[in-house]
Amino acid sequence: MPSLDLTTTSIDLTRQLCDIESVSGDEKVVADEIWAVLTAAPHLDLFRDGDAIVARTNLGRERRVVIAGHIDTVPINANVPTRYETIDDVEYLWGRGTVDMKGGCAVQLKLAVELSEPLVDVTWVWYDHEEVSDALNGLGRLSRVRPDLLAADFAILMEPSNASVEGGCNGNLRAEIRTFGLRSHSARSWLGDNAIHKAAPILDILAGYEAREVEVDGLVYREGLNAVGISGGVAGNVIPDEAMVHVNYRFAPSRSADEAVAHITELFGDFEVTIVDLAAGARPGLDAPLAQEFLAAVGGTAAPKYGWTDVARFSALGIPAVNYGPGDPQKAHADDERVAVREITECERGLRAWLTA
Amino acid sequence: MPSLDLTTTSIDLTRQLCDIESVSGDEKVVADEIWAVLTAAPHLDLFRDGDAIVARTNLGRERRVVIAGHIDTVPINANVPTRYETIDDVEYLWGRGTVDMKGGCAVQLKLAVELSEPLVDVTWVWYDHEEVSDALNGLGRLSRVRPDLLAADFAILMEPSNASVEGGCNGNLRAEIRTFGLRSHSARSWLGDNAIHKAAPILDILAGYEAREVEVDGLVYREGLNAVGISGGVAGNVIPDEAMVHVNYRFAPSRSADEAVAHITELFGDFEVTIVDLAAGARPGLDAPLAQEFLAAVGGTAAPKYGWTDVARFSALGIPAVNYGPGDPQKAHADDERVAVREITECERGLRAWLTA
Numbered sequence: 001m002p003s004l005d006l007t008t009t010s011i012d013l014t015r016q017l018c019d020i021e022s023v024s025g026d027e028k029v030v031a032d033e034i035w036a037v038l039t040a041a042p043h044l045d046l047f048r049d050g051d052a053i054v055a056r057t058n059l060g061r062e063r064r065v066v067i068a069g070h071i072d073t074v075p076i077n078a079n080v081p082t083r084y085e086t087i088d089d090v091e092y093l094w095g096r097g098t099v100d101m102k103g104g105c106a107v108q109l110k111l112a113v114e115l116s117e118p119l120v121d122v123t124w125v126w127y128d129h130e131e132v133s134d135a136l137n138g139l140g141r142l143s144r145v146r147p148d149l150l151a152a153d154f155a156i157l158m159e160p161s162n163a164s165v166e167g168g169c170n171g172n173l174r175a176e177i178r179t180f181g182l183r184s185h186s187a188r189s190w191l192g193d194n195a196i197h198k199a200a201p202i203l204d205i206l207a208g209y210e211a212r213e214v215e216v217d218g219l220v221y222r223e224g225l226n227a228v229g230i231s232g233g234v235a236g237n238v239i240p241d242e243a244m245v246h247v248n249y250r251f252a253p254s255r256s257a258d259e260a261v262a263h264i265t266e267l268f269g270d271f272e273v274t275i276v277d278l279a280a281g282a283r284p285g286l287d288a289p290l291a292q293e294f295l296a297a298v299g300g301t302a303a304p305k306y307g308w309t310d311v312a313r314f315s316a317l318g319i320p321a322v323n324y325g326p327g328d329p330q331k332a333h334a335d336d337e338r339v340a341v342r343e344i345t346e347c348e349r350g351l352r353a354w355l356t357a
Numbered sequence: 358m359p360s361l362d363l364t365t366t367s368i369d370l371t372r373q374l375c376d377i378e379s380v381s382g383d384e385k386v387v388a389d390e391i392w393a394v395l396t397a398a399p400h401l402d403l404f405r406d407g408d409a410i411v412a413r414t415n416l417g418r419e420r421r422v423v424i425a426g427h428i429d430t431v432p433i434n435a436n437v438p439t440r441y442e443t444i445d446d447v448e449y450l451w452g453r454g455t456v457d458m459k460g461g462c463a464v465q466l467k468l469a470v471e472l473s474e475p476l477v478d479v480t481w482v483w484y485d486h487e488e489v490s491d492a493l494n495g496l497g498r499l500s501r502v503r504p505d506l507l508a509a510d511f512a513i514l515m516e517p518s519n520a521s522v523e524g525g526c527n528g529n530l531r532a533e534i535r536t537f538g539l540r541s542h543s544a545r546s547w548l549g550d551n552a553i554h555k556a557a558p559i560l561d562i563l564a565g566y567e568a569r570e571v572e573v574d575g576l577v578y579r580e581g582l583n584a585v586g587i588s589g590g591v592a593g594n595v596i597p598d599e600a601m602v603h604v605n606y607r608f609a610p611s612r613s614a615d616e617a618v619a620h621i622t623e624l625f626g627d628f629e630v631t632i633v634d635l636a637a638g639a640r641p642g643l644d645a646p647l648a649q650e651f652l653a654a655v656g657g658t659a660a661p662k663y664g665w666t667d668v669a670r671f672s673a674l675g676i677p678a679v680n681y682g683p684g685d686p687q688k689a690h691a692d693d694e695r696v697a698v699r700e701i702t703e704c705e706r707g708l709r710a711w712l713t714a
Contacts, residue, residue, distance in 0.1 A: 170544065174593055185687070186605045187527065187664035189568075189581035196584035196602075197564040203557035211546075224546035227553035229590025233603060236531055236585050236634070245553075246590060248543045277593070307544035330542070 004033050006113055010348045011093065011341045013106035017071075018082045018097040024072040024136075027051040027128040031071060034109060034126055043116040044124075047149060051128035052138035054149050055112055057121050063290060064121040066155040066319070067111075067351070068139065068310070069104040070130030073097040074333050085338065094338040099327030100131075103344045104158025107326070111351055118355040120290070123152055130310065134279075139310050143317060154290035155314040156351075159305075160327030163343035163350070165295055166305035167219050167284025167322050169312055173249040173260045174228070174277035177202050177268050183234065183241040192239030196232045199243045203227065205267060206247070214252035217284045219304040221252035250306065253281030253315075282312040285320025297357055298324065298350030324350070361390050363470055367705045368450065368698045370463035374428075375439045375454040381429040381493075384408040384485040388428060391466060391483055400473040401481075404506060408485035409495035411506050412469055414478050420647060421478040423512040423676070424468075424708070425496065425667070426461040427487030430454040431690050442695065451695040456684030457488075460701045461515025464683070468708055475712040477647070480509055487667065491636075496667050500674060511647035512671040513708075516662075517684030520700035520707070522652055523662035524576050524641025524679050526669055530606040530617045531585070531634035534559050534625050540591065540598040549596030553589045556600045560584065562624060563604070571609035574641045576661040578609035607663065610638030610672075639669040642677025654714060655681065655707030681707070 004016055022030040031051035038046055044055040051071070073096050082095030093103075105126055112124040127138030134140065143150055179199050184192030211223045225247065232243030247268075251260045257280040265273050285291055286302055295302060305311070305323050314321035326343035361373055379387040388408035395403055401412040408428070430453050439452030450460075462483055469481040484495030491497065500507055536556045541549030568580040582604065589600030604625075608617045614637040622630050642648055643659055652659060662668070662680050671678035683700035 172544075185664065186581060186583055186585055187529075187607055188687075189583050189607070190579065194563075194583055196587050197560060199587070200557065200560035200564040203554060203560055206551075207554040207557040222547065224543060226543055226546050226551055226596055227589070228543055228593050228595060228597060230553050230556070230587050230600060231590075232584075233586025233588075236603065236605060238585060239583055240585060243587060246593065248593060250544055250546070307542065330545075 004037050006037055006110060010106045010110045011344050013110055014098060014103045014344055015082050015093055017102040017106055018095050019080065021076055021080055022072055023075050024129050024132040027072050031126070031128065037109065037113060041113045044112065047146065049142060049145055050138065052142050053126045054142065055124040057118060059117065059121055061119070061121040064123060064152045065290065066123045066125060066150060066152040066314070067108055067158065068125035068127065068155065069101050069108055069158040070128065070138065071105055071126050072128050072131050073100065074131050077335050079335060079337060091341050092338040093341050094336070096337055098339040099160045099337050100332035101159055101325055101327065103327055103339050104325035104347065107344060107348045107351060108158060110348065111355065115355055119357070120355065122355065123149065139313055143313060150317065152319050154288055154294070155319045155321035157309060157311050157321060157323050158325035159309045159323045160325050160329045160332055161305065161323045162328055163326050163346040164300045165298060165302040165322050165324050167286050167302050168216065168253045168282040168315070169305040169307060169309050170221055170223065171251045171253060171255065171257060171260055171281030172277065172279045172308040173251065173264060173275065175247045175264050176274045176276055177245045177247055178272040179243045181239070181241045184239045186237045186239055189239050195240050195243040199232070199245055202245045202268065202271060212252065214254055216252055216254045217286055219284045219302060221304045222306065223252055224250040251281065253283045256280060279308055280312060280316070281308070282315030282321060284322065285315070288320040291320055291322065294354050297354035361394050363394055363467060367463045367467045368701050370467055371455060371460045371701055372439050372450055374459040374463055375452050376437065378433060378437055379429055380432050381486050381489040384429050388483070388485065391428070394466065394470060398470045401469065404503065406499060406502055407495065409499050410483045411499065412481040414475060416474065416478055418476070418478040421480060421509045422647060423480045423482060423507060423509040423671070424465055424515065425482035425484065425512065426458050426465055426515040427485065427495065428462055428483050429485050429488050430457065431488050434692050436692060436694060448698050449695040450698050451693070453694055455696040456517045456694050457689035458516055458682055458684065460684055460696050461682035461704065464701060464705045464708060465515060467705065468712065472712055476714070477712065479712065480506065496670055500670060507674065509676050511645055511651070512676045512678035514666060514668050514678060514680050515682035516666045516680045517682050517686045517689055518662065518680045519685055520683050520703040521657045522655060522659040522679050522681050524643050524659050525573065525610045525639040525672070526662040526664060526666050527578055527580065528608045528610060528612065528614060528617055528638030529634065529636045529665040530608065530621060530632065532604045532621050533631045533633055534602045534604055535629040536600045538596070538598045541596045543594045543596055546596050552597050552600040556589070556602055559602045559625065559628060569609065571611055573609055573611045574643055576641050576659060578661045579663065580609055581607040608638060610640045613637060636665055637669060637673070638665070639672030639678060642672070642679065645677040648677055648679060651711050654711035
């Protein structure tokens with residue numbers, strides 16, 4: 001007997017999913033529970049790889065959509081079990097995973113079981129290890145072991161986006177910019193060559209940088225170039241021979257990963273540049289017919305997604321993809337993570353309307 | 358029976374002293390050995406406080422000079438026991454303490470015992486805890502518990518100075534200069550305020566700073582203003598809300614400690630400045646008659662001392678003081694610390710000439 005109760009609301013189902021702790025690497029119990037309720041739905045073909053689950057309708061529809069969400073969370077910080085809170089007359093479900101992203105997972109699960117005849121074929125995906133290193137990501141693993149199962153005309157990732165549609169995502173690059181000098185005793189600093197002083201132009205470039213706003217497929221992406229770390233120094237009486245500025249560049253999806261690297265390499269051409277992280281963005285793909293229909297069904301105005309999400313994986317597979325899920329992304333990972341419960345209901349309504357209208 | 362053999366050269370006595378390990382806090386054995394040989398010299402009045410030893414002649418001379426050295430070393434790094442080395446025909450004694458500063462201690466010890474009737478009264482001092490925090494310094498402790506024992510017209514500190522006279526010392530100030538901002542996710546950097554970017558003007562000030570050269574009592578002191586450390590950053594995806602530049606200011610002895618603080622506070626007036634270390638310099642005091650006679654006896658030209666030394670303690674007590682000891686200060690604390698043995702002999706000759714001529 002599955003312990004998840006799907007006869008209740010998607011809000012309550014969110015609470016049930018959150019109260020089963022599933023920090024990255026520890027998703028087995030919640031994956032087993034989801035698997036158990038899916039096996040009771042005869043219209044779904046199931047596949048499981050580790051703790052990633054794929055449930056597909058096979059109705060012979062002309063078009064197929066992937067609707068996906070990750071089941072892992074960042075570590076618990078005394079914020080499980082969940083509770084309901086009302087703040088300024090808004091009702092919230094409080095606790096780890098309520099925003100990122102078991103609200104989306106609950107909506108998927110309820111609709112996957114209830115909608116036996118959606119108007120498009122649907123590939124429902126719940127996956128593991130999204131909050132940790134890229135190499136472990138369950139969606140990435142599925143795309144390598146069973147790419148056929150992810151084939152689709154459109155994809156919706158239920159990452160938190162305040163229950164509105166956020167298209168594509170910015171790319172993400174991190175680089176270490178280094179300067180070098182020569183050590184000496186600081187009482188005789190003229191015998192050395194101060195590497196920290198040499199980092200002044202790096203900070204000047206960053207402080208003076210004007211980040212672009214770039215329109216891509218009708219959405220305006222705002223870029224950002226920032227120092228996220230700086231280090232240097234040997235001891236209080238030593239002229240330092242090395243300094244490092246850790247730079248993070250968020251770039252619009254109109255710019256390729258290679259172009260982003262070229263931009264940073266040119267900007268900091270006088271210094272040693274080491275790229276330590278690089279992920280291309282994703283174009284919003286809102287010109288796809290399915291995307292247009294989806295937008296019309298859920299209502300509201302599409303906005304750009306600034307943070308990098310797994311929509312970029314779909315983009316890399318040639319599948320237009322958007323973010324659409326309950327919860328304020330600024331509350332993701334926060335100790336006071338909480339979702340306005342009406343956004344869970346709204347996402348369920350929007351998806352149900354589109355899949356059955 | 359004392360184990361130190363004073364019938365040998367001051368070079369060999371240096372070796373004997375170095376081979377008794379005496380890292381700061383562990384000076385008791387070497388202090389006991391020095392004490393033992395001093396008790397055999399009837400012309401000396403002895404005093405001991407912890408591991409600081411004072412040995413005074415009381416010949417009723419018109420003038421009195423302090424000749425002092427510290428008996429502790431920085432930690433051993435597989436460089437004890439000592440050995441003799443010849444490099445490019447120069448003979449060295451290699452090992453921890455050979456430069457900083459048991460060569461000086463050996464010269465003091467040999468002359469203290471041998472010269473029963475110096476031309477000036479001499480207060481010989483060997484003290485502990487010079488290489489660690491100011492609060493533990495044995496010379497500082499003596500100046501608090503028995504200031505009368507340090508009273509003198511002139512002082513010689515046998516810190517390494519290549520066997521030539523180095524007058525006074527620069528002052529030393531360290532400050533932490535901080536900037537503040539507001540954290541945000543780096544995907545939405547415009548919601549934050551980057552504290553590292555705000556540190557750009559600090560590095561610009563440092564990189565553009567022209568350090569002064571200041572003549573004090575005939576010696577030219579070279580100043581220095583340097584970043585010796587920099588830090589900031591929360592995580593690779595967070596706009597940092599704080600950054601800190603650790604600044605070291607070495608200032609000529611014509612500038613008081615308060616004036617040095619005022620200079621730094623004005624220079625970095627736009628930022629939060631926290632003074633974390635402050636020690637006034639010492640004027641060279643070479644205009645004192647005893648200093649002139651000493652200079653004439655040892656020969657050579659006096660130079661300024663750039664590093665801060667305990668001569669500043671004598672200066673604070675109103676006693677003109679100079680550095681004069683065997684060894685290259687750039688080899689102090691180095692793993693390949695080694696003294697050219699001829700400098701030990703030269704310092705013994707110089708002091709002996711002055712005290713007996």
